[in-house]
Amino acid sequence: MNALISTPAPSTSQTLAPAVEALFRRLSPIRYRSPLRYPRLVAQILWRKRRDHAALSQRIQALIAAEGRALAPEVLDTYLESVLMLHYLQLSGVQVYSMLKPELMDSLARECAAVVGAGVDGDIVDVGVWKGGSSMIAKAVLESLGDGRRVLCLDLYDTMDLRVIDDEDPVDDRIIVSALDLAREYFGTEGVRTSVPEIRDNFRALGVGLDGVEFVRGNLIAPDFPFDAVGTIALMRIDCDFYTATKNTLEHLYPKVQRGGTIIFDDYYLEGFGERRAADEFRARVGDGRPLERVGQSAVWRLPKG
Numbered sequence: 001m002n003a004l005i006s007t008p009a010p011s012t013s014q015t016l017a018p019a020v021e022a023l024f025r026r027l028s029p030i031r032y033r034s035p036l037r038y039p040r041l042v043a044q045i046l047w048r049k050r051r052d053h054a055a056l057s058q059r060i061q062a063l064i065a066a067e068g069r070a071l072a073p074e075v076l077d078t079y080l081e082s083v084l085m086l087h088y089l090q091l092s093g094v095q096v097y098s099m100l101k102p103e104l105m106d107s108l109a110r111e112c113a114a115v116v117g118a119g120v121d122g123d124i125v126d127v128g129v130w131k132g133g134s135s136m137i138a139k140a141v142l143e144s145l146g147d148g149r150r151v152l153c154l155d156l157y158d159t160m161d162l163r164v165i166d167d168e169d170p171v172d173d174r175i176i177v178s179a180l181d182l183a184r185e186y187f188g189t190e191g192v193r194t195s196v197p198e199i200r201d202n203f204r205a206l207g208v209g210l211d212g213v214e215f216v217r218g219n220l221i222a223p224d225f226p227f228d229a230v231g232t233i234a235l236m237r238i239d240c241d242f243y244t245a246t247k248n249t250l251e252h253l254y255p256k257v258q259r260g261g262t263i264i265f266d267d268y269y270l271e272g273f274g275e276r277r278a279a280d281e282f283r284a285r286v287g288d289g290r291p292l293e294r295v296g297q298s299a300v301w302r303l304p305k306g
């Protein structure tokens with residue numbers, strides 16, 4: 001109860017610099033413009049979506065049946081929609097630097113500004129980076145506030161395939177990754193893939209500084225992930241989707257999050273992903289039963305000020 005009282009006020013009061021808001025539009029222009037600006041993409045969707053949806057859905061259903069599972073049709077449909085969109089963007093050469101919806105970009109920026117404004121010590125840690133979108137938002141906020149703390153970007157920096165799953169992951173996590181493999185093969189596209197040089201280029205292309213931005217590479221489920229490269233943390237954003245990766249991250253990095261700091265679970269409310277189970281188990285283990293704040297599909301965990 002005390003913890004509840006000492007929870008920092010919601011960060012929505014933070015004002016964002018115009019440059020940060022402008023960055024949101026550049027990270028994911030497709031979400032801010034009329035679809036008519038993307039005729040190749042619209043053509044892909046109109047001409048192939050029905051066929052692709054049916055073909056992939058059939059393959060994924062077979063995969064699910066082979067795992068002895070029955071995923072709710074609406075869960076499968078939501079997931080398929082995002083997989084199809086990812087591949088249509090890639091097929092039509094539309095550059096997107098972040099998977100975050102506008103409300104999540106906004107929330108991340110405000111949470112970063114809030115920990116800086118509250119004087120919470122430590123770096124910003126972005127776990128699950130893809131093309132660097134969320135990391136760029138964090139860095140742009142720090143730049144706008146003239147704050148020199150580091151942004152640490154943790155990722156595999158490779159193709160997200162079955163290597164990111166282990167026996168502890170729920171079967172649904174394995175199905176999601178296998179379905180991504182299927183889609184990559186079906187479309188002949190890169191799927192969810194990234195590399196450090198590509199992300200550096202993305203920062204440069206969007207005019208976000210790389211000073212103090214550090215890339216920590218490894219598989220979060222492996223015993224040798226270099227968690228030691230991370231020092232004290234003011235804010236950590238967890239967007240590595242799956243159970244074991246989230247669990248390992250929390251076990252190694254939660255003790256480094258400072259009082260008054262913040263942890264964001266990107267996919268907490270997304271059905272089928274193991275992130276939520278890992279978050280719930282961990283929060284129960286550390287005895288924090290306070291409600292999380294919901295922002296779209298994500299959840300914000302504000303640690304007590306102390």
Ligand SMILES: C[S@@+](CC[C@H](N)C(=O)[O-])C[C@H]1O[C@@H](n2cnc3c(N)ncnc32)[C@H](O)[C@@H]1O
Nearest residue numbers: 098099128129130133134155156164219220240
């Ligand atoms: C949903 S994307 C991150 C999206 C990003 N935050 C953005 O702004 O668009 C998930 C990322 O998590 C990474 N990831 C997933 N499992 C991982 C693991 N076990 N180890 C390291 N990285 C992992 C993937 O490589 C991928 O880049």
